[in-house]
Every structure is written in C-alpha cells, then in structure tokens.
Amino acid sequence: VLDETLDTIKGIKLFQSKKGYRFSVDALLLEDFISQNWWKDRSRIYDGMEIGTGSGIISILLAKRNKNTRIKAVEIQESLAELAKRNVELNHLANSIEIINSDIRETVKTLSPGVFDYVFSNPPFRRQKTGLLNRNMERAIARHEIKITLSDIIETASYLLKNRGRFYIIYHPFRLMDLICILKEKGLEPKRMRFVHSRACEEARMVMIEASKRGRTWLKVDPPLYIYNDNDEYSDEMKRIYI
C-alpha cells in the first residue's frame, strides 16, 4: 500500500501508515515492563487483553517473546484494526493474537467477567507537545480521549480480570493522581510503578503501573528509567529495550 512503510523492530515486521498512527517509544517500554517479572509458569497459557492495539505492536512483541500467551487485542478504528490484522499475519502470530475491530465497551458485553490473566493499554493521553487536537483524525483518536476515557478503560479492565490478575498501563505523570484514584476505585491495586525520564536531571515524562485486581496495598517503586545518558546517547537500558 502506497501510504505505508514496512518497519523492522526487535525482530518483528510492522506495516505502519505514513501519516496516521505510528508507534512510539511508549509501546516498547510498556511491552518490556509487562514482560519483566511475570510469565513465571511456563507450563500454562496466560490470557491477555489489549485495549486499543493500534498497529498491534505491543501484542505482537509480547506474543513473540512469550510463547505461553494468547491475546485478544481490541481496536475501535477500522483502518488500524485492518492494519493490525495484517501485522499479526505478517509475523505468523494468528494462533496467538486475535484482533477485534470493536469498541471495547461493546466487546465486554460478549465476554464473561474475571477470565483474563492480564489486561494492558497504552491509552490515549494528551502529549506534551500537542495541546491542540491533531488534524489527522487517526492520530488524534490514538492520542486524545475522544472515543474512550481513562475511567472506561480501567473499569473494563477490572471487569475482565481474574482476582490477582494484572493490569498494565503507561501514562502521563501529570495525571498520575487521577489514574491512581480511578485504579483504586475500580478495585485495581497498584503494586509496581516505574517512572521514565528523558534524562537523569529532568522530570518524569511517563509512568508505568502494574496493578493487581483485589491485591493488597503494597507498592514498589522501581529504579527510574532514563531514555538518554549524560552524553545524549540512548542509555544502556534503552539499548536493551530497543534491540
């Protein structure tokens, strides 16, 4: 297709629209965060749900890295869902990932509660650079709360998760307080949190949270993650995450 690129990242191939939604570093960070300290039992299958999969990148990376998972990935935008389906096939992961073109609020009505081991989302949030709505609608929906609110996402995740199931999210620290209060309100207890800073001397620009459904109150704040080192090169950890 003419207005697409075919990119390679961490051993997967990915069609992406030239002008529409393209993945950013958030996707790689969240996939790495999810994979870090879970997936312990290699003898069983973990059922996952992605809310808002975009081009499918996070689910594809996860399923590629972790053979013992099966993911339903929901995307509300038809053009992106079609793209995600092609990306799943391109990476031979049709047995592990099912792309569903639907509004997650409609999808949940067809699903039983408490059946998923984990749910994850890289939700729309207003980026620092763009206060105005992006003129490209596909990108705008992926970045702003036009179609779905944070509260909708979290309520849905909580409904779908088993007790002690995990919810993963990457979000903007500016709204951390709202995020945390909504999580608690919906019965998801934050257990692990990691802040992402561009550089060691700068304020956090992203935060990743792992929350447990009906878990007890006990939070661990991981060492921070820096994107760049003092020489303005990617930090060692970012190199590990990117490659």
Added chain:
Amino acid sequence: VLDETLDTIKGIKLFQSKKGYRFSVDALLLEDFISQNWWKDRSRIYDGMEIGTGSGIISILLAKRNKNTRIKAVEIQESLAELAKRNVELNHLANSIEIINSDIRETVKTLSPGVFDYVFSNPPFRRQKTGLLNRNMERAIARHEIKITLSDIIETASYLLKNRGRFYIIYHPFRLMDLICILKEKGLEPKRMRFVHSRACEEARMVMIEASKRGRTWLKVDPPLYIYNDNDEYSDEMKRIYI
C-alpha cells in the same frame, strides 16, 4: 543531661537523647524539599505548622534558612517537646518557633481554619535508624500509628491551610497509594513528588510530596534523589543537603 548528645548539623546545634528519638536523613531531606521552590516573596512572613516536631530539627533548620517564616511546632510527647524547646533556645530561634506540647487534634480546636501558609510532617513511622526495608514494616507502621493516623494528620493539615497553601510530607512509598487517596479526599492536590532511592539501581525507599489545598490536578515528578553514588559514597546532592 547525661543521656544526651549535643550534635552540630548544617550550622545548627541539637540536643538529642542517646537512646530515644534521634533525627535521621528524612528530616534533612524534607527540610531541603520544603525550602527548594517556595518562599518566593521575601517581603512577607509565611506561617507554618509542623505536626510532630520531635527534637525540633526540621523547624529549626527551616527557620534558620528562611528568615521570613514563623512556625508553630506541635509534639505530643512531653519529653520530646521539652527537648525541642531547649533546642529552639539553643539556636536563638524563640522568636520564630513556638513549640507546643499537645495532641495536634486538640491543638486545632484552639485555632481558626485556613490560616497557615504551609504545614509539614515527617510522620512517626519513618523515624527509624535503619534504612533497610524490614519485613515487619507493615506491622511497624500500624504500631506507630497508635498515637495518630496518617488520615488524622492530613485532615488536620487541610483544615489549617489557606487555599493554595502547601502541605509537605515524607513517607514510605509502600503506602503511596493510601497517602495519595487520603490527600485527594481531604482536598490536598499533589503538585510535586520526589522519590528517594539509596542507589540508582534500587527501588525507592522514601517519597516526598508537596500538595496544594484546592489546587488543580497537575503533578510534576522531580528527578529522583540518590543517597549514594555508584562508589557507595554520598551523592553530590546528598553532600549538598548534609552540609
């Protein structure tokens, strides 16, 4: 007095009990955090309230550094309140700091609401000499909250503060979620947060929060503070804070 030491720290002198409460690094960190980006208007006096002053160290350091403040410092334990009074006089700060030996919940009954510019607290459970996270922390927290709960402290602070007045606290990240939800519930909006790690590779062991009474939702997460550098020496920032 025989069972006391006389210590010098950052230009102040401090009597401390040999076997009882002795200040730890938390006090220095919180005082530095409070002093960092406030006290802008040098032409006016800022009214402060400390909840649980112990030996008086934080109020004494603050009043020494910032001439434009006046502090009421409440301490429930009589022996500590007496010690704090002697420390205030030893440092010639009786005009700036009033030590009150009382239960803060009783003290507030004698005060009008909304009169303080800032309120701060280094709540009891952090007053341990060890920086190690021991397994009984949860139990220890409960034990230390026999005299006053976190919720009491925050409710009192909110009552005493002017609108847009600031509340400062240093706390354990394990209970960050409770702390944040109580703050929001009591009308104190977290505006600035800083995590303290022993070393860059370790999880956070303390968190400092600045919250604004009836402020809008907009949080800034500062660069992390490390106590030690990679050579196990104090970090440059800790040297600045200690000296």
